[in-house]
Amino acid sequence: MNFKIDNLKLTILRGERIFREINLENCLGYSSNDSLLSIKINEYNLTPNGQRKRRTHFFKLENSEMYSQLKEQLNVALDSDKQSQRSLLVVINPFSGRKRAVKDFNNVVSPMLSEASIKKCQTIITKSKSHVADIVDQLDVNSVTELVLFGGDGLLHEILNIINSWEESRKCEFLDKISFGVLAGGSSNSVCAALLIERGWHGRSKKLTVENSAFLLIKGQVTKVPLCENILDQSSAVLSIEKSAIGFGAVSTYEAENFRYAGPWRYTITAFREIYRCPTYAMPVFKFKQLEKSHWPTEYLEYRKTSGSEQAILDKSDISDDEVTMREHFSNAIVHNNPAFYETLDPDGVRFVSIRQPYFALSCILPMSRVQQLAYFKKVLHGNIEFVHSPLNSIFLTDKLSMKFACEHKVTIDGEAYTCKDWEVSTSGPEFKLIM
Known part of the structure; x- marks a missing residue:
C-alpha cells in the first residue's frame, strides 16, 4: 500500500490502483498506532442538505518509513502544530x-x-x-x-x-x-x-x-467583523452584530421572553398573537444615507433592477445631500447584516448583506391586514423568500440610520429589548475577531 497527498487530497494506492481517496479539507486530524503502523482518519463529508456525516477510514502502511512519512505530511496538511x-x-x-x-x-x-x-x-x-x-x-x-x-x-x-x-x-x-x-x-x-x-x-x-x-x-479562519453601534437617547451605547427591529418584530421578540419554556417556538407563538391583534405601530421618522451605488453587491444590483418598491418609497421621501427622510408608516422595520435573519426553518434572508461587511440592510414592511400578515408570516416560517421581492417590502443598504419616535418605543437589538425616543445605528463601532 502506498500513498500521495496532492491539493489536500490523500490518495491511498494498492499497486497502481486507487484504493481510497480522502479529502483532507473535511478532516480534523488523525490517530495512529505505532506498533501496527496504522492510521485512522475521520472524514466529515458535507451532505446535500448541508450537514456533515462522519466516515471513518482505517488503513495500515507497509513499513515504518512510509508510516512516518505519512504522519509527517498529514501534520502539515492538517496544520496539527x-x-x-x-x-x-x-x-x-x-x-x-x-x-x-x-x-x-x-x-x-x-x-x-x-x-x-x-x-x-x-x-x-x-x-x-x-x-x-x-x-x-x-x-x-x-x-x-x-x-x-x-x-x-x-x-x-x-x-x-x-x-x-x-x-x-x-x-x-x-x-x-x-x-x-x-x-x-x-x-x-x-x-x-x-x-x-x-x-x-x-x-x-x-x-x-x-x-x-x-x-x-x-x-x-479568523476574520475581523465590524460591530454596529446603537446610540439610544443620545446616551446609551449598545453594540450589535446582526439584527435590530421595531414594530411587529420588536414586539414579538419582546413578548417571547414570557414563553421561554416553548424554546424556539416562543417567537412563533408571539408572532401569531401579534397577527391576531393586528395593531397599528407608531413608526418613527427615518433618516438614512443610501450606500453608494458603486458599493452595491451584485445581488442587490439585480434586486433593485426588478423591484420597484424602493423607488416608490424614495419618491415620497425628502432627499437632501443624499440623506433620505422617510415618513412612511411600516408594520415592521429591521436593521440587519445577517443573511440568516429570517432564521426559521430555512434562513435564506437577503443574500446581499453579511456580518463581515461595514454596512447593513434596512428592511421596511408596509402595513398589512391580518390576512396579509398571516400569509406573509407563513412564508417566513417555511423559509419561502418570495416576500423579499414583494411590493410590500422595501430594502435599502446603508451604514448609518437614525430614528426619532414621538414617545418611548420598544426596540430590540440582537434579541434584547430596550425602550427609547431617539435611536441611531451606525457601523462606527469597534471590530472584533470572529472565527468563520
Whole structure:
C-alpha cells in the first residue's frame, strides 16, 4: 500500500490502483498506532442538505518509513502544530435552547477538539449574568487566544456589551488579542447559521447541528467583523452584530421572553398573537444615507433592477445631500447584516448583506391586514423568500440610520429589548475577531 497527498487530497494506492481517496479539507486530524503502523482518519463529508456525516477510514502502511512519512505530511496538511498552539476558553450556557449544551460539549465538541490536536481547552459553565461578567473580567488575554461561546445569540451579544463598558485601552487590547468562536446551543442560532451560509454550508436553525458549528470552529479562519453601534437617547451605547427591529418584530421578540419554556417556538407563538391583534405601530421618522451605488453587491444590483418598491418609497421621501427622510408608516422595520435573519426553518434572508461587511440592510414592511400578515408570516416560517421581492417590502443598504419616535418605543437589538425616543445605528463601532 502506498500513498500521495496532492491539493489536500490523500490518495491511498494498492499497486497502481486507487484504493481510497480522502479529502483532507473535511478532516480534523488523525490517530495512529505505532506498533501496527496504522492510521485512522475521520472524514466529515458535507451532505446535500448541508450537514456533515462522519466516515471513518482505517488503513495500515507497509513499513515504518512510509508510516512516518505519512504522519509527517498529514501534520502539515492538517496544520496539527498550529492547532496544538490554540488555547480555548469555552463558556457554556447550560440553560440555552434544549438545555443540552453541557452534554453536547462532552459528547460531540470535546472529542472533535481532541481529534484536531486542540488540547488547551478550559470550560466554564455559567450560573448567572453576573457570573458571565466575572468570567470575561477575569479572562487572561495572555494565556487564552479564543473565547468560544456555547449558547444562543444572546450570550455573544451580552459579552460584547460587557466588553464595551470597559475603558477604551482595556477594550481595545481584549478585542485585539481574543478571537471569538460560536457553537450552536441556543433557541436561536442565527449567527452560527450566517457563518455556515457564508461558507456555502447549511444554516437552517432547526437543523443546525453542534457538529457542524464545531467543525467550523476548528477549520474556520479568523476574520475581523465590524460591530454596529446603537446610540439610544443620545446616551446609551449598545453594540450589535446582526439584527435590530421595531414594530411587529420588536414586539414579538419582546413578548417571547414570557414563553421561554416553548424554546424556539416562543417567537412563533408571539408572532401569531401579534397577527391576531393586528395593531397599528407608531413608526418613527427615518433618516438614512443610501450606500453608494458603486458599493452595491451584485445581488442587490439585480434586486433593485426588478423591484420597484424602493423607488416608490424614495419618491415620497425628502432627499437632501443624499440623506433620505422617510415618513412612511411600516408594520415592521429591521436593521440587519445577517443573511440568516429570517432564521426559521430555512434562513435564506437577503443574500446581499453579511456580518463581515461595514454596512447593513434596512428592511421596511408596509402595513398589512391580518390576512396579509398571516400569509406573509407563513412564508417566513417555511423559509419561502418570495416576500423579499414583494411590493410590500422595501430594502435599502446603508451604514448609518437614525430614528426619532414621538414617545418611548420598544426596540430590540440582537434579541434584547430596550425602550427609547431617539435611536441611531451606525457601523462606527469597534471590530472584533470572529472565527468563520
